[in-house]
Amino acid sequence: MLFSSSVFLMVFLPLTLLVYFLIPGRFVMARNTALLIASLVFYGWGEPKYILVMLVSILANYVLAIAIGKFREESNTSMARVMLILDILVNLGLLGFFKYTDFIIETVNSLSGADLDLLGIALPIGISFYTFQTMSYVIDVYRGKVESQKNIITLATYITLFPQLIAGPIVRYSDVEVQLRNRTSDLERITEGIKRFVIGFAKKVLIANQMAVIWEEIYAMVEGGENPGAALVWMGAVAFTFQIYFDFSGYSDMAIGLGKILGFDYLENFDHPYISRSITEFWRRWHMSLSSWFKEYVYIPLGGNRKGLPRQIVNIFIVWALTGLWHGASWNFVVWGVYYGVLLIIEKLFLLKLLDKLPEKLVFIKHVYTLFFVILGWVIFNITDFSVLGKYIALMFGAGAGNAAVTMYYLKSRAFLMIVAAVCSLPLLNKIDELMDKKLMFYTTKDMVETFVLLILFIMSVAFLVSGSYNPFLYFRF
Amino acid sequence: MAKDKKKIVLNKTKEGKHVNIFLIFTMVIVMAVLSLGSLAVPDREKSDNENRFLTQKPKFSVENVLEGKFETQLEDYLSDQIIGRENWIKIMSATLKSVGYKDVNGVYILDDGRLIERKTQSEFNSVRFKNNLDQIVEMNDEVSEAGTEVKVMLVPTAAHSYRDKANLSTNFDEGEAFTVARDTLGDMLIDLEDAFVPEDNTAYYYKTDHHWNYSGAEKGASVYRDSLGLSPKNWEAEELTKDFKGTLYSKVLLSERVRDTINVPEDSMDMKLKVSIGDEAYDSVYFMDRLENKDKYEVFFGGNYEKVDIVNEGSGSKAKPRLLIVKDSYANSFVPFILDDFSLITMVDTRYFRESVKDLALDGEYDQVLVLYSVSNFSEEKMSLNTSVLQ
Numbered sequence: 001m002l003f004s005s006s007v008f009l010m011v012f013l014p015l016t017l018l019v020y021f022l023i024p025g026r027f028v029m030a031r032n033t034a035l036l037i038a039s040l041v042f043y044g045w046g047e048p049k050y051i052l053v054m055l056v057s058i059l060a061n062y063v064l065a066i067a068i069g070k071f072r073e074e075s076n077t078s079m080a081r082v083m084l085i086l087d088i089l090v091n092l093g094l095l096g097f098f099k100y101t102d103f104i105i106e107t108v109n110s111l112s113g114a115d116l117d118l119l120g121i122a123l124p125i126g127i128s129f130y131t132f133q134t135m136s137y138v139i140d141v142y143r144g145k146v147e148s149q150k151n152i153i154t155l156a157t158y159i160t161l162f163p164q165l166i167a168g169p170i171v172r173y174s175d176v177e178v179q180l181r182n183r184t185s186d187l188e189r190i191t192e193g194i195k196r197f198v199i200g201f202a203k204k205v206l207i208a209n210q211m212a213v214i215w216e217e218i219y220a221m222v223e224g225g226e227n228p229g230a231a232l233v234w235m236g237a238v239a240f241t242f243q244i245y246f247d248f249s250g251y252s253d254m255a256i257g258l259g260k261i262l263g264f265d266y267l268e269n270f271d272h273p274y275i276s277r278s279i280t281e282f283w284r285r286w287h288m289s290l291s292s293w294f295k296e297y298v299y300i301p302l303g304g305n306r307k308g309l310p311r312q313i314v315n316i317f318i319v320w321a322l323t324g325l326w327h328g329a330s331w332n333f334v335v336w337g338v339y340y341g342v343l344l345i346i347e348k349l350f351l352l353k354l355l356d357k358l359p360e361k362l363v364f365i366k367h368v369y370t371l372f373f374v375i376l377g378w379v380i381f382n383i384t385d386f387s388v389l390g391k392y393i394a395l396m397f398g399a400g401a402g403n404a405a406v407t408m409y410y411l412k413s414r415a416f417l418m419i420v421a422a423v424c425s426l427p428l429l430n431k432i433d434e435l436m437d438k439k440l441m442f443y444t445t446k447d448m449v450e451t452f453v454l455l456i457l458f459i460m461s462v463a464f465l466v467s468g469s470y471n472p473f474l475y476f477r478f
Numbered sequence: 479m480a481k482d483k484k485k486i487v488l489n490k491t492k493e494g495k496h497v498n499i500f501l502i503f504t505m506v507i508v509m510a511v512l513s514l515g516s517l518a519v520p521d522r523e524k525s526d527n528e529n530r531f532l533t534q535k536p537k538f539s540v541e542n543v544l545e546g547k548f549e550t551q552l553e554d555y556l557s558d559q560i561i562g563r564e565n566w567i568k569i570m571s572a573t574l575k576s577v578g579y580k581d582v583n584g585v586y587i588l589d590d591g592r593l594i595e596r597k598t599q600s601e602f603n604s605v606r607f608k609n610n611l612d613q614i615v616e617m618n619d620e621v622s623e624a625g626t627e628v629k630v631m632l633v634p635t636a637a638h639s640y641r642d643k644a645n646l647s648t649n650f651d652e653g654e655a656f657t658v659a660r661d662t663l664g665d666m667l668i669d670l671e672d673a674f675v676p677e678d679n680t681a682y683y684y685k686t687d688h689h690w691n692y693s694g695a696e697k698g699a700s701v702y703r704d705s706l707g708l709s710p711k712n713w714e715a716e717e718l719t720k721d722f723k724g725t726l727y728s729k730v731l732l733s734e735r736v737r738d739t740i741n742v743p744e745d746s747m748d749m750k751l752k753v754s755i756g757d758e759a760y761d762s763v764y765f766m767d768r769l770e771n772k773d774k775y776e777v778f779f780g781g782n783y784e785k786v787d788i789v790n791e792g793s794g795s796k797a798k799p800r801l802l803i804v805k806d807s808y809a810n811s812f813v814p815f816i817l818d819d820f821s822l823i824t825m826v827d828t829r830y831f832r833e834s835v836k837d838l839a840l841d842g843e844y845d846q847v848l849v850l851y852s853v854s855n856f857s858e859e860k861m862s863l864n865t866s867v868l869q
Binding site: 005006009013045046048188194409410413417447455463468469 | 495496497498499500501502504505508509510512513516543544546549550552553556557560563566567569570573574577578579580581583598599600645647648
C-alpha cells in the first residue's frame with residue numbers, strides 16, 4: 001500500500017490509528033501487536049504472497065540474532081561469527097534472489113551470448129529497505145551494541161512498522177529499541193507528527209507528481225527520436241531532480257510524521273540537499289540513513305580511511321558501487337554509484353581544498369558546481385536504457401534549438417511551479433517558524449495560522465490524489 | 479513584560495514541545511469527514527459531469543484479495559465515490575491553472591475559455607494509425623472490384639485546426655500523420671487538413687467538447703458531397719440547445735460560463751426516415767430526450783451502436799445510392815447533412831461491430847463506403863475491417 005493512495009488515507013490510516021489509540025498507552029505489547037497486524041496488511045496489500053517472504057525473513061533473523069547473542073554471552077566468538085555470516089547470507093540471499101537474479105542472467109546473456117530465460121521474479125516492495133534495517137539489528141547484536149530481542153512480536157513490529165517499511169528511512173534497531181518497549185504518544189508528538197505528515201504528503205502529491213509529468217513528457221520526446229533542444233532537455237533533468245527529492249523526502253517526512261504520531265522518534269533522512277556546496281556535503285544531506293548505513297556496516301569494516309590512501313580509494317569505490325546497485329538491479333545504477341565514487345575521491349584528493357579557497361562572494365560557484373553534477377547524476381540514475389541515456393546527455397550538451405514554440409510552451413506553462421519547487425527546496429520552514437514567533441505575540445494566533453495553511457495543503461493534496469492525476473511510485477526498483 | 483512573553487514563546491517552540499490543539503482537532507475532523515462522510519453518502523452509479531460510470535464496491539473474496547483485484551478496485555472505488563468528488567477535481571484544475579498551467583488533465587485551456595483536447599507525441603499511436611490505414615487499403619482492393627467506391631475522411635483534431643491561433647505545440651505532429659495518410663490512401667483520402675484551418679472566426683469545434691460542431695460537420699458534408707460530384711447545397715441551421723457542456727468541460731470542470739449551442743440542419747428534422755438500431759426502429763435521427771442529460775451530444779442517435787440502418791422513405795428516394803459509413807462518434811452529427819442523398823445509410827462503429835466490415839460492404843450491395851474518423855480516435859482504434867472477430 002502506498003501513502004499516496006485513497007485506501008491508505010481513507011481506510012487504513014483512520015482505522016489503524018483508531019484501534020491504536022483505543023488501546024491504552026500502558027499496554028505497549030497490545031499496541032505493538034496491533035501495529036504488527038496493520039503493517040502486515042499494509043505490506044501485503046495488492047501482493048499478499050510477499051507476506052510469506054517477510055515472515056521467513058523475520059523468523060530467520062529472530063532465531064539467528066538470539067543464537068548470536070547466546071554465543072556472545074558464552075564468549076564463543078567463532079560460533080557467533082558463523083551465525084552472523086549465516087544471517088548475512090540469508091538476508092543477502094533473499095535480497096539477491098528477488099532483486100538481482102534476472103539482472104545477473106541478463107548480464108550473463110549479453111556477455112556470453114547465451115540465451116538463458118529470465119525468471120521474471122517480481123520484486124517484493126521495500127525489500128531493500130527492510131533487509132538493511134534487519135541486518136543493522138543482527139550486526140549490532142553481534143557487536144554487542146544491543147541485546148537480542150527475545151520477543152518475536154516486538155522484533156516483527158520493528159521490522160515491519162508500516163511508516164518506514166516501503167520507502168525508508170532505514171531505521172536502526174538501536175535507535176528505537178527503547179521505544180519498542182516503552183513509548184508515549186503525547187499530544188506534542190502528535191502535533192509534530194501531523195505537521196510532518198501533511199508537509200510530506202503535499203511534497204509528494206503536489207510537487208513531485210507534477211514534476212514527474214514534466215520529466216516524462218520531455219523524456220518521451222528524446223526516446224521517440226526528437227530533439228527538443230538543450231533548454232527543454234535540461235528542464236526535464238531539473239524536473240526529475242525536483243521529483244526525486246520531493247518524492248523521496250516527502251515519503252520520509254510522512255514516515256517520520258506517522259512515527260511521531262505512534263510515539264517513535266526516527267532520525268532525519270534529508271537535510272535540504274540541494275543547498276549543498278560540494279558533493280561531499282550533498283551526500284551528508286541526502287538519504288542520510290542509507291549513507292550512514294553503508295559507512296557503518298561496509299566502509300568502516302573494510303578499513304575506512306585507516307589503512308592508507310590507496311586502500312581508502314578502493315573502499316570508497318566498493319561502497320559506491322554497492323550504493324548504486326542498492327538503488328536498482330541495472331547497470332546504470334552502478335554507473336551512477338561509481339560516478340559519485342569518483343567525484344567524492346576527487347573532492348577528497350584536492351577539490352574540496354580548492355573550493356574552500358574561494359572567497360565567500362563566489363560561493364555561487366560551489367552551488368553551481370554541485371547542482372550541475374547532481375542533476376547530471378539524476379539523468380544517469382533515471383535512464384536505464386544506455387542508448388537513450390547517451391542520447392539524452394548528448395542533447396544536454398549538444399547544439400540545436402529544438403522547437404522554440406514547444407520550449408516556450410513549457411516555460412510559460414510549467415516554469416512557475418518549478419520555481420515554487422526550487423523555493424521549497426530551501427530551508428525556509430525554520431525561518432518562517434522563527435518569523436512567526438517574532439511577529440505573533442501568542443501561540444494561539446500562530447497555531448491558527450499553521451492549522452489553516454496545513455489544512456489548505458492537505459485539501460489540495462487530497463484533490464490531486466482523488467482526481468486521478470499522475471501518481472508514480474519511484475522505489476519499485478529499490 | 480511583553481518582551482518576556484516573546485522569549486518564552488520562542489524557547490517553547492524551538493524545543494518542538496508544543497501542542498497545537500487546533501491542528502489535531504481539525505485533522506481529526508477532516509479525516510473523519512473524508513472517510514465516514516464518503517461512507518455515509520450513497521454510492522453513485524454514474525458521474526454525469528464526467529460522463530462515465532463510477533467504480534462500485536468491490537466484492538470481497540479470498541480469491542479476489544489474493545489476486546490483488548479487490549485492492550485495485552477498492553482504490554478506484556474510494557476515489558470515485560469520495561464525498562464531493564467533482565469539487566476535488568475543480569480544486570485540482572483551479573490550482574494548476576493558477577500556477578500557470580495552460581493544460582490540465584489532457585485539455586488545453588485557451589484564454590477565451592475554449593477547451594481543446596491535448597494529445598502528445600507519445601500518446602499518439604502511430605503504429606495503430608498506419609495499421610488502420612493499411613487495412614482500409616486491403617479492404618479497398620476487394621471491395622472496389624465489386625464496384626463499390628471507398629473514401630476516407632479523417633477529421634483534423636481541434637488542436638491541429640487551431641495551431642496558428644494558440645500555442646498548442648506540445649501536441650503530436652498531425653501534419654506528419656496526414657502525410658502518412660495521403661501516401662497510404664492516395665485518391666481514397668478526402669483531405670480535410672487544410673479545410674479546417676479557420677480563415678475567419680468560424681469555429682469548427684465545440685468550445686467544451688472534442689467533437690466538431692455544426693459548422694465543422696457542415697464543412698465535412700460539403701467536401702464529401704463535392705467528392706461524389708453532387709451539386710453544392712446550403713443548409714439552414716436549427717438550434718436544439720444553447721446549454722451544452724461537453725466532454726472536455728467534464729475533464730477540467732473549469733470555464734463554468736462557457737456553453738455550446740447544438741445546431742442541426744433544418745431539413746433533417748422532418749424527413750421520412752426509418753432508423754433501425756438493434757431491434758428498435760425510430761422515425762428520426764434525433765433523440766430529443768437526451769437534451770435533458772449532461773452529454774447533449776447524444777441527441778444524435780442517442781449514442782453509439784454496433785450498427786445503425788437509416789432508410790430514406792421520402793418520395794423518389796429508391797433510386798438513390800446506398801452508403802456504408804465506418805465511423806466514430808463524429809459521424810453522428812455529420813450524417814444529418816447527407817440523409818437526403820442516399821436511399822440507405824448504414825453506420826457501423828468498429829468499437830462494437832465484431833463482424834467483417836468488408837463482408838458487410840460486399841453483401842450489402844453498397845455503392846459507397848465512407849470511413850469517417852477523427853485523427854485522434856483513428857489512431858486509437860484497433861480495427862479489424864477484413865476479418866470477423868466473432869468466433
